[in-house]
Amino acid sequence: xxxTTTILTAAVVACSxxxxxxxxxxxxxxxxxxxxxxxxxxxxxxxxxxxxxxxxGKTYTLADYKGKVVVLEWFCSSCPASGRGEGSFWGSGKAAxxxxxxxxxxxxxxxxxxxxxxxxxxSMSNAEEGSASAEVMSKAGASVPVLLDADGKVGKAYGAKTxxxxxxxAADGKVAYIGAPVSKDGKTNYVVNAVTALKxxxxxxxxxTKNEGCGVKYAKQ
Amino acid sequence: xKCQVLPALSRMSDGSDAVVVRFTIAPEWHMYWSNPGxxxxxxRVIAALPQGWTSGTPRLPRPxxxxxxxxxxxxxxxxxxxxxxxxxxxGREPPSFLVRVQADWMVCKxxxxxxxxxxxxxxxxxxxxxxxxxxxxxxxxxxxxxxxQLENSRGDRALLLTFPAVAIPxxxxxxxxxxxxxxxxxxxxGPFPVVEHxxxxxxRLPFRESPEDAEGVPPRLRGLLLAGDREGDPVYQVDLLxxxxxxxxx
Numbered sequence: 001x002x003x004t005t006t007i008l009t010a011a012v013v014a015c016s017x018x019x020x021x022x023x024x025x026x027x028x029x030x031x032x033x034x035x036x037x038x039x040x041x042x043x044x045x046x047x048x049x050x051x052x053x054x055x056x057g058k059t060y061t062l063a064d065y066k067g068k069v070v071v072l073e074w075f076c077s078s079c080p081a082s083g084r085g086e087g088s089f090w091g092s093g094k095a096a097x098x099x100x101x102x103x104x105x106x107x108x109x110x111x112x113x114x115x116x117x118x119x120x121x122x123s124m125s126n127a128e129e130g131s132a133s134a135e136v137m138s139k140a141g142a143s144v145p146v147l148l149d150a151d152g153k154v155g156k157a158y159g160a161k162t163x164x165x166x167x168x169x170a171a172d173g174k175v176a177y178i179g180a181p182v183s184k185d186g187k188t189n190y191v192v193n194a195v196t197a198l199k200x201x202x203x204x205x206x207x208x209t210k211n212e213g214c215g216v217k218y219a220k221q
Numbered sequence: 222x223k224c225q226v227l228p229a230l231s232r233m234s235d236g237s238d239a240v241v242v243r244f245t246i247a248p249e250w251h252m253y254w255s256n257p258g259x260x261x262x263x264x265r266v267i268a269a270l271p272q273g274w275t276s277g278t279p280r281l282p283r284p285x286x287x288x289x290x291x292x293x294x295x296x297x298x299x300x301x302x303x304x305x306x307x308x309x310x311x312g313r314e315p316p317s318f319l320v321r322v323q324a325d326w327m328v329c330k331x332x333x334x335x336x337x338x339x340x341x342x343x344x345x346x347x348x349x350x351x352x353x354x355x356x357x358x359x360x361x362x363x364x365x366x367x368x369x370q371l372e373n374s375r376g377d378r379a380l381l382l383t384f385p386a387v388a389i390p391x392x393x394x395x396x397x398x399x400x401x402x403x404x405x406x407x408x409x410x411g412p413f414p415v416v417e418h419x420x421x422x423x424x425r426l427p428f429r430e431s432p433e434d435a436e437g438v439p440p441r442l443r444g445l446l447l448a449g450d451r452e453g454d455p456v457y458q459v460d461l462l463x464x465x466x467x468x469x470x471x
Contacts, residue, residue, distance in 0.1 A: 080335040081262060081327065087335055122332065161292070162260045188436075206434035210400045214333040215260035215292055 040159030041178060043207045047169040048157035052114070052147040055130040060112065060147055062169070068108050069198050070169040071191060073181065074160040075113040075146070077132035078122045079214035082163035084136075089164045094182055094189075096142035101192035106199040111144045113137065116155030118219035126150035152218035162213035168194050168204070179209030222246060222334075224324050226342035230307070231351035238348050239280075239304040240320050242266050242340075244297070250330045251296045254284035256400040256444075258294035262327035262335070263400075266303045269321040273310030280304040282358040283447065283456040284397060286410055293410065295397050302355065315346045360445055360458035364388065369461055370469040372425070379427040380442050380461070381469060386422045391449030396426050396459075398444040403435025404428055406444065430463070439464070 041048055047070075051061040062070065073095075077083040083090045090096075102109050117129045124132065126148055133146045149155050158167050159178075168177035168191065177194040194204045227241040244264070246252055253261040266279045281303055284295040303324075309315070325337040363369070366388055372379040393412030406428045416423045430440060439462060446457040 078332065080333060085335070203433070206402065206431075206436055208431065208434050209402065210256075212257060212262040212327075213260060214327075214329065215294075217331075 040157065041167055041175045043175055043178060045175055046173055047167070047175050048154070050147075050154045050157070052149055052154060055127070055134045055146040055148065058145070060145060062173075065110055065169075066173055067171050068110055069106055069171055069176075069195055071102060071109065071111045071195070072158070072167045072169070073111070073113050074155060074163050074165040074216060075115055075133050076117050076163040076214060076217070077129060077136050079163045081213035083133060089181060090136050090140045093140065094186065095137070096140050098181055098189055098191045099142045099144060101189055102195045105192055105196040109195050109199075112147050113144055114147045114149055114154065114160070116149040116152045116160060117217045118152065119150055121217045150219065152216070152221065155216055155218060156221075160216055162211050163216060164213055165211045165216075166191055168198075170198050176204045177207055179206070180211040183209070184212070222250070222326075222328050222336055224326075224336075224338040224340065226320055226322055226340050226344065228342070229345040230348040231304070232348035233304075233351055234353065234356060237306055238308070239306050239351070240268060240276075240322075240344060241351070242268075242279075242303040242305065242322055242324060243300065244303070244324075244326070245300045246298060246328060248299075250328050251285075251287055251294070251298045252301070252326050252328050254281055254295040254297070254397070256295055256398060257327070258287075258296075259292045261294055261296065261329060261333070264303070264326040265324065266305065267323045268305040268307075269323075270307060271318050273313065274318065275308045277306035280306065280359055282355070283360065283445065286395070286397065304351075304359065309346065317343050317345050320344050354453065357453045358456065360456045363446070363457050363459055367457070369459075369466050371463060371466045372469055377427060378430065378463075379425045380459070380466070382424045382426070382446070382459075383418075383421050384424075386417065386420055389422070389448050389455070391451075391454045393450065394424055395447040396444050397447060401440050401443050402438065403432055404430050404440035404442065442466070 049062050051059060053059050075082050080088055082088055085091050099111050102111060113133060115130045115133050117126055119125045130146045130148045137143050164181050166181045170176040176198055179190060181191050182189050190209055197204045223245040225243050227243060230238045231241045232238055252264055255263050257263055268276050270276050282301050287294040287296055320342050322340040327333050327335050366384055368383040370381045372381050394415055395411040397410055398406040408427050413424055442461040442463060444459050446459055448455045
């Protein structure tokens with residue numbers, strides 16, 4: 001009984017924050033959304049800027065990719081929906097197929113895996129988790145830069161909730177897609193569809209889908 | 222984590238029968254409802270029956286609202302049953318029948334594991350009464366005295382539910398949304414204020430539609446209305462097509 005009470009109390013706080021966010025969104029109705037600052041990424045709004053170090057030691061800055069489609073996939077090597085095991089997005093080959101499909105649709109499009117897992121999770125530092133991520137990707141045959149976000153600021157700026165969780169930024173710097181990389185039945189590749197639509201100058205449909213996966217293990221701020 | 226098919230058919234209070242798939246979860250871990258919330262993955266159960274039998278959509282019980290930090294999930298701890306409604310072939314009541322169940326799930330604590338099961342079980346056709354306590358946690362149809370209307374106000378939309386004050390006395394009222402492509406509920410899970418109008422109460426559930434995200438299927442207003450926080454308090458299934466719900470002025 002005490003456990004139930006605690007859970008419900010926590011839930012009131014947790015889910016009330018959604019309400020506040022929704023009300024803030026409502027307050028913008030009728031205005032030019034693109035000029036407002038938001039607390040997380042939203043469709044048709046400017047993507048949150050970032051500059052993150054990669055596992056390879058290079059620094060990746062979003063502004064450097066203006067004019068290109070950028071795909072960000074939140075990733076964790078120990079999550080069975082993301083990188084661990086044959087059923088995961090990467091272990092099943094779906095990630096490799098996604099990246100190949102993306103490159104076919106738009107050779108200039110870029111794909112980053114972002115690791116916002118806190119230091120100490122699974123007895124690894126964020127950098128070690130990032131290296132493990134790179135290893136998973138290498139084994140899956142589709143290496144992409146792994147960006148390290150140990151303090152989780154970029155993940156929270158985007159509102160990344162799960163691994164995997166995908167955000168696609170159009171060439172104009174605005175968010176064009178938020179959601180799952182592929183449909184639950186695996187038949188629809190939302191990333192490839194979105195990149196194909198953007199390359200053709202068409203609207204992305206769907207622009208949002210429901211993502212599932214492990215919660216991103218953020219550091220407390 | 223254990224997933225099992227109970228050895229006998231379960232008889233519900235309305236006389237219908239169900240095959241029961243029981244999940245037993247290790248302490249401190251949790252599994253997920255059909256909409257897991259901010260993270261996690263839905264628990265899925267598919268049952269295959271012998272020729273002549275028919276089965277309905279699996280029923281999941283009222284989920285707990287599991288929150289920590291700014292993450293909100295809907296799911297279960299300890300144990301829960303998925304009820305698969307079944308109907309025997311007309312004129313036949315076999316002593317037992319073979320059920321094949323495919324289940325997959327995600328179970329999480331501070332980390333997550335996925336799991337799947339392929340079960341074959343010989344189930345006794347002699348139905349035993351299902352627990353009267355447990356059955357109360359399964360969603361009821363929205364009662365006919367609950368009037369649904371749609372409200373449009375400055376581009377915002379809301380589902381307005383009106384009901385006699387005495388009919389649903391439990392408080393607080395919460396709404397757990399199902400995951401529906403092309404429709405987002407924007408009020409969180411509440412608790413929602415209930416406005417009194419004489420002997421009637423009004424509950425307002427705001428939502429937004431994005432038909433371009435619906436992937437060809439008209440989005441439905443779907444979720445669970447939780448009346449009260451106590452075990453055994455009622456839970457109602459809301460499942461409406463916006464086009465079928467009359468409009469109201471505000």
